[in-house]
Amino acid sequence: MDTKVFDTLEYNKIKNKIYEYLTTKNGKNELSSLVPTNNDKSINLWLDETDDGMHVLRLDKEISIPKLDDITPYMKRLKIDATLNGSELSKINKVLKSANALVSFFDKMYEDHVSFKRLYDIVDEFQTIPTISKQLSFSIDDEGNILSSASKELNGIRKRIDKVKTDIRNIMNGYTKKQAKYLTEPIVTIREDRMVIPVKSEYKNKFGGIVHDRSSSGQTLYVEPSSVIGLNNELRQNQIAERQEERRILIELSDLIRPYQWEIINNSKILGHLDLINAKAKYARKMKATKPLVSTDNRVNLKQARHPLIDQDKVVANDLKIGEDNRAIVITGPNTGGKTITIKTLGILQLMGQSGLFVTANEESTIGVFDNVFADIGDEQSIEQNLSTFSSHMDNIVDILNNLTSKSLVLLDELGAGTDPKEGAALAISILDKIGEVNSEVVATTHYPELKVYAYNRVKTTNASMEFDVDTLQPTYHLLMGIPGQSNGLNIAERLGLSDQIINEARSLTDQDSQDLNNMIVELTDQTKQARENAEYLRTQLADATKLHAELSDKFSKYQNQKERLVTEAKEKANEIAKKAKNKADHIIAELHKKQDQIGKVSVKENELINAKGELNSLRQDISLSNNKVLKKEKAKHDFHKGDDVLVKSYGQRGVLMSKMGNHSWEVQLGILKMKIDDTDLEKVKPEKENNFTTRVKRSGSSGLSTTLDLRGHRYENAMHEVDQYLDSAVLAGYPSITIIHGKGTGALRKGVTNLLKRDRRVSDFGYSAPNAGGDGSTVVKLR
Structure with missing residues (x-):
């Protein structure tokens, strides 16, 4: 791809924004070499990787990688049988x-059934060497210092060194305390890697030993006794x-x-x-960017596109x-109306998408797969080459025309400017025709009517303009597709107070066709503005309706x-x-048959029949919902x-209702936390009785x-006693873990x-609660 466009569209500024989030040297090297590709498979693969990274962030997690240097030079030294130092090994x-x-991190993700398109395949490429890592960790600390645990011999040597240093220090401290009068200062210092004391020159023979140094004045001798x-x-x-060890x-x-x-080396590259x-x-999350769809037919559709280098608010x-059917767009209108930033937005988002970056546009936006993005934007007058602005633009356009294909995107700003208006307009038309012959996609801005x-007469070409508010004399920066830019010069002059006589005379000199065209554009602009406002209103209504649905x-x-559960x-x-x-009825009937068998053909007494009938009637269940005990009990559970x-x-946790929040939610106090809970997730329970060993421990309904x-x-003393008793009770209850709330x-x-x-x-293990569950205000204890 033409690299000049990177400077024109400020592509490297986007990369600099991403650079701020990198921690590894290999990651920075990979970003430096990142350029847009015209391979649609690579684009989709890169976008899937970015989407996976966003998915990790959506789960409130992060691909955590510490600051890592490039270790390739160390590997090259190993290749020639060199020995690495502690820092390099670290x-x-x-x-x-x-x-x-990271392997452990993604293994946990896999166990939690988190789905990724690419990350699992990338992590599977790691070659973990746990035994070597363990040996290195046992031998070298993070600063590259060799640990005493590296070998038994080294450990023994260092213990002997510490003992000898202690013996020397004790003797020297005796000199500084008891014979300080012979010393310039009562201190022990180092000269030539030997411990010495600063002795006044007149007492040099007092301690014997070796003189290792003297002060510049000659009054102090540094003596090793x-x-x-x-x-x-x-x-x-x-x-x-x-040192040898x-x-x-x-x-x-x-x-x-x-x-x-x-x-x-491969692990290092994967980490990068x-x-x-x-x-x-992380950059996509900050910019609220989205994953674009990829069109191999180069059908670009960027919904509510925003330039990434402008404040998103x-x-x-x-x-x-x-x-x-819309391969060329001609954007007309006044200066400072937003034409240039519009075509820059199209260009930079296309470059970002083809680099595997999310784009600052709404969901379901689509990018193309262009072999080149060409841009001639801005004043590129070259003093060294003594070229005018017009010459500079023509030089760029010639280069573009010589290299474009049917798969190219061309962005031309102020096409034909810098020369006679009629010649410039004719030249602009000819250039657009040439681009049309190649069938490239092109967006051009111009002043020429x-x-x-x-644009109106050419096939697959459409007009567009930037909206301008005549009442406020300010551009709105909204792009109006299908509508050419209107001339606002006379209207603006009139609004600024130029006399009616001058305005009317100017209008009389203006061609009637031009006036009719301008009036038509004004009417179309008003209609389009109204349509856009209606569309925005309906979009809002649709979003609210979708949310409500x-x-x-x-x-x-x-x-x-809930209904199915209650019915069941x-x-x-x-x-x-x-x-x-049925069982009771069978029993009653059996009793009646038994009595009838006992008395033969004699009729059963009337009172016995009445009693039996009463027993049968007692089996009848009241089906009135108002007297239904099950429903009453269920209703009582939800009368909050x-x-x-x-x-x-x-959560399986007890709590206390604090306040009503909306029609179907309550604020619930769960221990030290307050949470908003839907009332369908709540069930009223009886208050718990206080425990004997502490008034602050609540009892559960199971154990x-x-x-x-x-x-x-x-x-403090009572609390420690309570903890000890509570641990006994928790172990007896068979709990795997408990929480102790001690506050901050x-x-x-x-x-x-x-x-x-x-x-x-x-206790087998313990640690503070998660930040969203109290942090260091409570401790989670795992029991044996």
């Missing part, structure tokens, strides 16, 4: 650990041994990773690619449509589900009642009032013990709870 290990972390010479020698020997460890680690050079996907997604959006007629459908679905429960209860009634205890069914202990407002406050309760949990054998 950076390589950072790549390995990042790859392992004879009593520590042996220890300093021992320290020196151990330090040499330490460190060197051996670095050689061993370098040899360890040498066979895996390709795998490590994922970093770029994450950056593109201020930019005017326009529908931009070109292609199929002749091009209005040209979705809400009603959701509520109807919930109603149907009622049928089950009815069947149970019917079964009991402020302060009621309720069960939030979706009798709540999974939450609230310590807020308790004294001064932090005393939090610290006390943490210390108690650290040493409690009943």
Whole structure:
């Protein structure tokens, strides 16, 4: 693709915006080499990757990658059998650990049934080497320092070094405290890697030993006392041994990773690619950009397109449509009306889409697949070449005409400007005809009225203009498709106060056809403006109606589900009642037959028949809904009032109703949280009784013990006792985890709870709650 257009349309400014979100060197390198492609498969693949990145962000997660350097130079050194230093090994290990972390992250996503188009395939390319990463982590810290755990020998050497240093320091401290009068300062310092003390020159023989240095004045000698010479020698020997062992460890680690050079480099590249996907997604989220559809027929339809480099709260959006039967657009109208920014918006969004970036336009927008986007925009007068503005434009246009194809998009600003108007108009028409012969798609802006007629008469060519408000004398920046630009010069002059005599005379000199055309354009503009306003109003109404329909459908679905459940429960209860009634009736009838058999043909006594009939009648169930106990009980469960205890069914947690929010929602206090809950998700329950061991622990309906202990407002000693008792009860109840609410406050309760949990054998693990569940104001405890 022609690279000049990148500067003209400010494509690199878009890349600079994305650059801010990158953390890896490989990601930055990949962004630097990113250019639009004309391969539709690559475009769709890149857009799917960006869409996957957006999906991760929609889940309130992130493809987290730390700052990573390019490790390729280190791998090249390994290839020639060089030994890497600690810093280089640390950076390589950072790549390995990042790859392992992302594999685990996406494994969890897969377990949660999160769907991606591309990310799982990309992550599957990682070559995890956990044993090597573990060895590196055991040997090198994040700053590249060699750890004592790297080898037993190194650990032993460093312990000896620490002991000798301590012995030397103790002796030297004795000098600084007891014989300070002989010293310039009572301190221990270092000279030539040896510990020395600053001795006054007149007492140089007082300590014996070796003089390693003297002050510039000659008044101070830096003396290593004879009593520590042996220890300093021992320290020196151990330090040499330490360096030798460190060197051996670095050689061993370098040899360890040498066979895996390709795998490590590949991991680094994958991390860079994922970093770029994450950056593109973050930029798209910030710009409220959307994924475009891709048309191989180059049918561009950008809905409410916005220029990405203009403040999105201020930019005017326009529908931009070109292609199929509308392959050329001629935009006419005055300066500063927005013509240039309109064609720039079309060009930059097309470049972004062909680079796999989301576009700042509404959903379901469509981009084309152009082999080249050509643009001649702005004043490119060249002082060095001594070319006029007209010559500069013609130079660009000649280059464009020599290289365009039927798959090209051409953007021409102020076509034919800079020369005689009649010649310029004729030249512009000829250029558009030439582009039309090639069948390229073209958008051109111009002042020439002749091009209005040209656009009207040519096949697959349409007029367009930028709307202008004559009342305010300001452009609205709205694009009007199908309507040529009107001449507002006389109207503006009249509004600015030019005398009626001058205005009328000017109008009399204007060609009648021009006046009629202008009047027609004014009428079309007014009609189009009214149509656009009506369309915007209807779009808003449609959005509201769609939202309302979705809400009603959701509520109807919930109603149907609840209705089916209640009917099923009622049928089950009815069947149970019917079964009991049948059994009792069979028993009564059996008793009657038994008595009849006993007395033979003698009739059963009247009172026995009456009693039996009464028993049968008692089996009859009242079907009146007003007396239906099941419905009464169900209705009572949903008769909500402020302060009621309720069960939030979706969370399985008890709460208290705080206030009504809308027709079908309540604010519910759940522990330390307040949440808006739909009333269909609530069920009234009886208040819980207070527990014996603390008034702040609520009981549940199953085991009798709540999974939450609230310590807020308790004294420290009582709170610690309550925690201990509560852990006993929770373990006995068989709970896998519990939550202890201690609040933030001064932090005393939090610290006390943490210390108690650290040493409690009943606890397997613990940590603060999630930020949206109280953060460090509560602790989640996992029990053994």
